[in-house]
Amino acid sequence: MTRRPGKTLAVLTAAAVLATGCSAMNSGDDGGTVTLSFANSYTTEHPHTRCGIQVVADAVNGQDIGVKIETFPNSQLGNDSTRFDSVKAGDVDMDVQGSSALAGSHAPVGVLDMAYAFDGPDHLFTFFDGEQGTRLKEEFAKATGTRVLDVWFFGMRHFSANSAIRTPDDLQGLRMRFPDSEIYLQNARAVGAEPTTVAFEELYLSLQRKIIDGQENPIPTIAEKSLEEVQSHVNLTGHQTGSQLVVINDDRWQELSSEQRQALQKAVSDARAGNRKCIEDDEAKILAQWRSEGEPTIVEDVDRTAFAAKAEKYFTENLEGETAELYRTIRASAP
Structure with a gap:
């Protein structure tokens, strides 16, 4: 397998950072600066990096409050499955993760990633800022020793394939790639798909070689990985917020002062709206380009009602305990 340029340097950088506890609470040039490592899995061009993580770093670093944020994009400090363990251990200070990856440490949080649980980002934010969302964050902190500062919109997830997918029946016989997590595999079953787990890094090649027939991701991610080159149809199922x-x-x-906590929290929360706009602007631009070029085919007349009803029936019948209660609360709060 050909090594990507810079991969060795990234690994060495990660090792150096982890060996020193990611510089957390270490002195800076002035002998008193708190340095926090902020890791993620996205490239520097992804909206979450340039419109979210870097915005937070710039906002905090631009204040004279004794805190410096160092960012580590592109999985420099480990992939999604390992980075959160590093955060729990205190080797990495901050991270951006999907709730399905976090559900291994606290199962109820995985509800946020369930198919058609939310009716879009407004519904997601309203829930997260409300009483139930606050309770979920508190329970998550007790269970994991980590604190959720906020939720950011990642984009609506859609199916791509080499055929149109308008109804759940159109998924029959297609080997659809889903991330290797219980929540995503449940989502596949909920909408009637046949899931195949493939590493994200191997997704393009697997589609090109027809090991799988399709996949699901937000539009900016599909474009960033050039998946439209190996898929003829992008179907706007919007099956996951x-x-x-x-x-x-x-x-x-807890080691931060009250002023530092307030500044960090404000920077993360203030970035939410701009990050969402960046995601949605990118999506609109990409779709407009694809429509103009005539490929891939954009399938807009998807029967989302049929997909959503199938998913809700599945989750209502299969979820249990606190997770089932949280799911019902989310659906009851839909506008």
């Missing part, structure tokens, strides 16, 4: 949680090790949080 993609979200990402900004988390911080709670010990690090």
Whole structure:
């Protein structure tokens, strides 16, 4: 396998950072600056990096409050499955993760990633800012030793394939790639798909070689990975309101002063709206380009009602305990 340029340097950088505890609470040039590592899995051009993580870093670093944020994009400090363990251990200070990845540490949070649980980003934000969302964050902190600072919109997730997908029946016989997590595999079953787990890094090649027939991701991610080159149709199923949680090790949080906490929290929360706009602007621009070029085919007449009804029936019948209660609360709060 050909090594990507810079991969060795990234690994060495990660090792150096982890060996020193990611510089958390270490002195800076002035002998008293708190340095926080902020990791993620996105490239520098992804909206979450340039319109979210970097915005937070710039906002905090631009204030004279004794805090410096160092960002580590593109999985420099580990992939999604390992980075959160590093945050819990205190080796990485801050991270951006989907709730399905976090559900291994606290199962109820995985509800945020369930198919058709939310009716879009407004519904997601309203829930997250309300009483139930606050309770979920508190329970998550107790269970994991990490604090959720806020939720960011990742984009609506859609199916791509080499054929149109308008109804759940159109998924029959297609090997659809889903991330290897219980929540996503449940989503596949909920909408009637046949899931195949493939590493994200191998997605393009797997589609090109027809090991799989299709996949699901937000539009900016599909474009960023050039998946439209190996897929003829992008079907606007909007089957998941993609979200990402900004988390911080709670010990690090407690070590910050009240002023520093307030500044960090404000920077993360203030970035939410701009990050969403960046995601949605990118999506609109990409779709307009695809329509202009005539490929891939954009399938807009998707029967989302049929998909959503199938998913709700599945989750209502299969979820249990606190997770089932949280799911019902979310659906009851739909506008």
